[in-house]
Amino acid sequence: MAEFALKARAPLDGYARTFGTISLAEEAGLSLVSAAVPQGGDDALAAALAAGLGAARPATGDSALCDRYGARLLGMQPDQMFILFEAPDPDRAAETVGDALGPAAYVTDQSDSWAMLRIAGAGARAALERICMLDLDAAAFPEGRVARTVMEHLAVIILRDGTDRFLLMSPRSSARSFLHAVEVSIGNTAG
Protein backbone atom coordinates (compact mmCIF):
# COMPACT_ATOMS: atom_id res chain seq x y z
CA MET A 1 0.00 0.00 0.00
CA ALA A 2 1.18 3.51 -0.75
CA GLU A 3 2.53 5.57 2.10
CA PHE A 4 0.90 8.96 2.55
CA ALA A 5 2.36 11.80 4.56
CA LEU A 6 0.25 14.82 5.49
CA LYS A 7 1.85 18.23 5.54
CA ALA A 8 0.56 21.23 7.47
CA ARG A 9 -0.60 24.08 5.24
CA ALA A 10 -1.14 27.62 6.48
CA PRO A 11 -4.56 29.17 5.67
CA LEU A 12 -2.94 31.83 3.45
CA ASP A 13 0.06 29.76 2.34
CA GLY A 14 2.50 32.01 4.21
CA TYR A 15 1.41 35.21 2.45
CA ALA A 16 3.73 38.21 2.90
CA ARG A 17 3.75 41.50 1.03
CA THR A 18 5.01 45.03 1.55
CA PHE A 19 3.05 48.11 0.49
CA GLY A 20 5.32 51.15 0.93
CA THR A 21 5.63 51.60 4.69
CA ILE A 22 3.08 48.89 5.51
CA SER A 23 3.92 45.22 5.80
CA LEU A 24 1.18 42.64 5.65
CA ALA A 25 2.06 39.03 6.43
CA GLU A 26 0.44 35.87 7.61
CA GLU A 27 1.35 34.82 11.15
CA ALA A 28 1.50 31.06 10.88
CA GLY A 29 3.43 29.85 13.92
CA LEU A 30 1.01 30.74 16.70
CA SER A 31 -1.43 28.50 18.52
CA LEU A 32 -4.78 29.74 19.77
CA VAL A 33 -6.61 28.00 22.59
CA SER A 34 -9.92 29.10 24.07
CA ALA A 35 -10.52 28.76 27.79
CA ALA A 36 -14.08 28.93 29.08
CA VAL A 37 -14.76 29.54 32.76
CA PRO A 38 -16.93 26.96 34.56
CA GLN A 39 -19.92 28.62 36.20
CA GLY A 40 -18.87 30.23 39.48
CA GLY A 41 -15.24 29.30 38.85
CA ASP A 42 -13.73 32.77 38.63
CA ASP A 43 -11.62 32.51 41.79
CA ALA A 44 -10.36 29.01 40.91
CA LEU A 45 -9.35 30.24 37.46
CA ALA A 46 -7.52 33.27 38.87
CA ALA A 47 -5.50 30.96 41.14
CA ALA A 48 -4.80 28.49 38.32
CA LEU A 49 -3.69 31.28 35.98
CA ALA A 50 -1.29 32.69 38.57
CA ALA A 51 0.18 29.26 39.34
CA GLY A 52 0.09 27.69 35.88
CA LEU A 53 0.84 30.54 33.50
CA GLY A 54 2.05 33.37 35.74
CA ALA A 55 -0.60 35.82 34.67
CA ALA A 56 -3.65 37.71 35.91
CA ARG A 57 -6.93 37.30 34.05
CA PRO A 58 -7.55 40.21 31.70
CA ALA A 59 -10.87 42.04 31.64
CA THR A 60 -13.02 41.66 28.53
CA GLY A 61 -11.34 43.75 25.83
CA ASP A 62 -7.92 43.65 27.46
CA SER A 63 -5.01 41.28 27.15
CA ALA A 64 -2.26 40.18 29.53
CA LEU A 65 1.19 38.71 28.97
CA CYS A 66 2.12 35.49 30.79
CA ASP A 67 5.44 34.56 32.34
CA ARG A 68 5.24 31.10 30.75
CA TYR A 69 5.39 30.29 27.02
CA GLY A 70 5.46 34.03 26.18
CA ALA A 71 1.71 33.59 25.98
CA ARG A 72 -0.83 36.38 25.72
CA LEU A 73 -4.25 36.06 27.30
CA LEU A 74 -7.03 37.76 25.34
CA GLY A 75 -10.17 38.70 27.28
CA MET A 76 -12.82 37.88 24.67
CA GLN A 77 -16.05 37.83 26.67
CA PRO A 78 -17.11 37.70 30.32
CA ASP A 79 -16.71 33.92 30.65
CA GLN A 80 -14.13 33.18 27.98
CA MET A 81 -10.59 34.10 27.03
CA PHE A 82 -8.20 33.06 24.30
CA ILE A 83 -4.58 32.09 24.87
CA LEU A 84 -2.23 33.02 22.04
CA PHE A 85 1.22 31.46 22.19
CA GLU A 86 3.97 29.55 20.46
CA ALA A 87 3.17 26.05 21.64
CA PRO A 88 6.19 23.81 22.26
CA ASP A 89 4.22 21.12 20.39
CA PRO A 90 1.53 22.73 18.18
CA ASP A 91 -0.36 19.43 17.96
CA ARG A 92 -0.82 19.49 21.71
CA ALA A 93 -1.58 23.19 22.28
CA ALA A 94 -4.84 22.56 24.15
CA GLU A 95 -3.20 19.89 26.32
CA THR A 96 -0.38 22.31 27.17
CA VAL A 97 -2.91 24.88 28.42
CA GLY A 98 -5.05 22.18 30.02
CA ASP A 99 -2.06 20.88 31.97
CA ALA A 100 -1.25 24.42 33.14
CA LEU A 101 -4.80 25.30 34.24
CA GLY A 102 -6.16 21.93 35.36
CA PRO A 103 -9.93 21.73 35.87
CA ALA A 104 -10.23 25.53 36.30
CA ALA A 105 -11.06 26.06 32.59
CA TYR A 106 -12.57 24.19 29.66
CA VAL A 107 -10.00 24.42 26.86
CA THR A 108 -10.40 23.98 23.11
CA ASP A 109 -7.74 24.21 20.42
CA GLN A 110 -8.83 26.81 17.86
CA SER A 111 -5.51 27.26 16.05
CA ASP A 112 -6.59 25.72 12.76
CA SER A 113 -9.88 27.63 12.60
CA TRP A 114 -8.32 31.06 12.27
CA ALA A 115 -6.17 32.81 9.72
CA MET A 116 -3.86 35.35 11.35
CA LEU A 117 -2.62 38.44 9.56
CA ARG A 118 -0.02 40.82 10.91
CA ILE A 119 -0.25 44.40 9.68
CA ALA A 120 2.52 46.74 10.76
CA GLY A 121 4.22 49.99 9.85
CA ALA A 122 3.32 53.65 9.53
CA GLY A 123 -0.07 53.94 7.86
CA ALA A 124 -1.38 50.61 9.18
CA ARG A 125 -4.01 52.34 11.28
CA ALA A 126 -5.13 54.53 8.40
CA ALA A 127 -5.56 51.42 6.25
CA LEU A 128 -7.65 49.70 8.91
CA GLU A 129 -9.83 52.76 9.53
CA ARG A 130 -11.57 52.20 6.22
CA ILE A 131 -12.81 48.70 7.11
CA CYS A 132 -12.86 48.65 10.92
CA MET A 133 -15.74 50.37 12.74
CA LEU A 134 -13.82 50.61 16.02
CA ASP A 135 -11.97 53.74 17.06
CA LEU A 136 -8.33 52.66 16.70
CA ASP A 137 -6.86 55.89 18.07
CA ALA A 138 -4.17 55.12 20.65
CA ALA A 139 -6.28 56.84 23.33
CA ALA A 140 -9.33 54.64 22.66
CA PHE A 141 -7.56 51.44 21.59
CA PRO A 142 -4.11 51.43 23.22
CA GLU A 143 -1.48 48.71 23.01
CA GLY A 144 -2.76 45.47 24.52
CA ARG A 145 -6.43 46.08 23.69
CA VAL A 146 -8.29 43.34 21.88
CA ALA A 147 -11.76 43.28 20.32
CA ARG A 148 -13.99 41.02 18.34
CA THR A 149 -15.72 42.96 15.58
CA VAL A 150 -16.63 42.85 11.88
CA MET A 151 -14.71 44.09 8.85
CA GLU A 152 -16.31 43.83 5.41
CA HIS A 153 -19.03 41.64 6.97
CA LEU A 154 -16.42 39.13 8.16
CA ALA A 155 -15.80 38.32 11.81
CA VAL A 156 -12.42 39.59 13.00
CA ILE A 157 -10.52 39.66 16.23
CA ILE A 158 -8.17 42.61 16.34
CA LEU A 159 -5.29 42.93 18.79
CA ARG A 160 -3.00 45.92 19.03
CA ASP A 161 0.44 44.79 20.14
CA GLY A 162 2.46 47.85 19.18
CA THR A 163 2.04 51.49 18.20
CA ASP A 164 1.73 50.57 14.54
CA ARG A 165 1.25 46.82 14.89
CA PHE A 166 -2.02 44.90 14.78
CA LEU A 167 -2.79 41.20 14.70
CA LEU A 168 -5.98 40.35 12.81
CA MET A 169 -7.64 36.96 13.13
CA SER A 170 -10.47 35.89 10.87
CA PRO A 171 -12.12 32.53 10.21
CA ARG A 172 -10.02 30.27 8.02
CA SER A 173 -12.91 29.45 5.69
CA SER A 174 -13.17 33.06 4.52
CA ALA A 175 -9.49 33.93 4.93
CA ARG A 176 -8.88 34.79 1.26
CA SER A 177 -11.84 37.20 1.17
CA PHE A 178 -10.58 38.84 4.33
CA LEU A 179 -7.07 39.17 2.92
CA HIS A 180 -8.55 40.76 -0.20
CA ALA A 181 -10.45 43.30 1.91
CA VAL A 182 -7.31 44.30 3.80
CA GLU A 183 -5.20 44.49 0.62
CA VAL A 184 -7.75 46.73 -1.08
CA SER A 185 -7.97 48.99 1.94
CA ILE A 186 -4.19 49.37 2.07
CA GLY A 187 -4.15 50.11 -1.65
CA ASN A 188 -6.80 52.77 -1.18
CA THR A 189 -4.96 54.57 1.61
CA ALA A 190 -1.23 54.08 0.97
CA GLY A 191 0.61 56.42 -1.36
Added chain:
Amino acid sequence: MIIDHPLLGPRDAQEFVILGDASLIDRPDWQAEDAAQQFHDYQHLRDNPAGEHRELWFHEQGDRSWLVVTRSTLTHEVLKVELARDVAIARGRNR
Protein backbone atom coordinates in the same frame (compact mmCIF):
# COMPACT_ATOMS: atom_id res chain seq x y z
CA MET B 1 -27.35 53.43 15.70
CA ILE B 2 -24.64 53.15 18.35
CA ILE B 3 -25.10 50.90 21.39
CA ASP B 4 -22.96 51.88 24.36
CA HIS B 5 -21.94 48.44 25.62
CA PRO B 6 -21.44 48.39 29.42
CA LEU B 7 -18.13 46.48 29.11
CA LEU B 8 -16.77 47.52 25.72
CA GLY B 9 -17.96 51.05 25.11
CA PRO B 10 -19.76 52.34 22.03
CA ARG B 11 -20.28 49.76 19.25
CA ASP B 12 -22.14 49.96 15.97
CA ALA B 13 -25.56 48.26 15.90
CA GLN B 14 -24.29 46.24 12.91
CA GLU B 15 -22.40 44.02 15.38
CA PHE B 16 -25.62 43.07 17.18
CA VAL B 17 -28.75 41.08 16.48
CA ILE B 18 -32.06 41.89 18.11
CA LEU B 19 -34.26 39.25 19.72
CA GLY B 20 -37.20 41.35 20.86
CA ASP B 21 -39.07 42.46 23.96
CA ALA B 22 -37.07 42.14 27.20
CA SER B 23 -40.10 40.50 28.84
CA LEU B 24 -38.75 37.26 27.34
CA ILE B 25 -36.45 37.12 30.38
CA ASP B 26 -39.49 36.36 32.58
CA ARG B 27 -40.16 32.81 31.44
CA PRO B 28 -43.25 31.38 33.17
CA ASP B 29 -43.16 28.46 35.59
CA TRP B 30 -43.90 25.37 33.47
CA GLN B 31 -45.37 23.57 36.48
CA ALA B 32 -47.99 26.23 37.23
CA GLU B 33 -51.70 25.25 37.08
CA ASP B 34 -52.31 27.61 34.17
CA ALA B 35 -48.94 27.07 32.48
CA ALA B 36 -50.49 26.73 29.02
CA GLN B 37 -52.20 30.12 29.32
CA GLN B 38 -49.09 31.74 30.80
CA PHE B 39 -46.91 30.43 27.97
CA HIS B 40 -49.46 31.60 25.42
CA ASP B 41 -49.27 35.10 26.85
CA TYR B 42 -45.48 34.93 27.16
CA GLN B 43 -45.08 33.86 23.57
CA HIS B 44 -47.69 35.94 21.77
CA LEU B 45 -48.80 38.97 23.76
CA ARG B 46 -46.39 41.87 23.48
CA ASP B 47 -46.65 45.57 23.99
CA ASN B 48 -45.76 47.56 20.90
CA PRO B 49 -45.08 51.00 22.27
CA ALA B 50 -44.36 54.10 20.25
CA GLY B 51 -41.60 55.45 22.46
CA GLU B 52 -39.51 53.86 25.15
CA HIS B 53 -39.01 50.13 24.67
CA ARG B 54 -36.82 47.55 26.44
CA GLU B 55 -35.34 44.97 24.12
CA LEU B 56 -32.93 42.04 24.20
CA TRP B 57 -29.92 42.45 21.93
CA PHE B 58 -27.15 39.92 21.36
CA HIS B 59 -23.60 41.08 20.67
CA GLU B 60 -22.92 38.38 18.12
CA GLN B 61 -19.95 40.02 16.42
CA GLY B 62 -18.45 41.02 19.72
CA ASP B 63 -18.29 39.58 23.20
CA ARG B 64 -21.39 37.39 22.74
CA SER B 65 -23.18 38.98 25.66
CA TRP B 66 -26.93 39.51 25.91
CA LEU B 67 -27.94 43.09 26.63
CA VAL B 68 -31.13 44.81 27.68
CA VAL B 69 -31.26 47.96 25.58
CA THR B 70 -33.77 50.68 26.41
CA ARG B 71 -34.37 52.77 23.32
CA SER B 72 -36.98 55.01 21.80
CA THR B 73 -38.74 53.42 18.85
CA LEU B 74 -39.60 56.93 17.62
CA THR B 75 -36.09 58.42 17.52
CA HIS B 76 -33.83 55.33 17.79
CA GLU B 77 -32.16 57.10 20.70
CA VAL B 78 -30.51 54.56 23.00
CA LEU B 79 -31.38 55.55 26.56
CA LYS B 80 -29.84 52.78 28.65
CA VAL B 81 -27.81 49.59 28.13
CA GLU B 82 -27.49 46.85 30.76
CA LEU B 83 -26.09 43.33 30.75
CA ALA B 84 -29.06 40.95 30.57
CA ARG B 85 -27.31 38.78 33.15
CA ASP B 86 -27.41 41.64 35.68
CA VAL B 87 -31.08 42.34 34.89
CA ALA B 88 -32.01 38.65 35.32
CA ILE B 89 -30.12 38.36 38.62
CA ALA B 90 -31.77 41.55 39.88
CA ARG B 91 -35.14 39.94 39.08
CA GLY B 92 -34.35 36.93 41.25
CA ARG B 93 -32.97 34.53 38.66
CA ASN B 94 -29.83 32.61 39.58
CA ARG B 95 -28.07 33.47 36.30
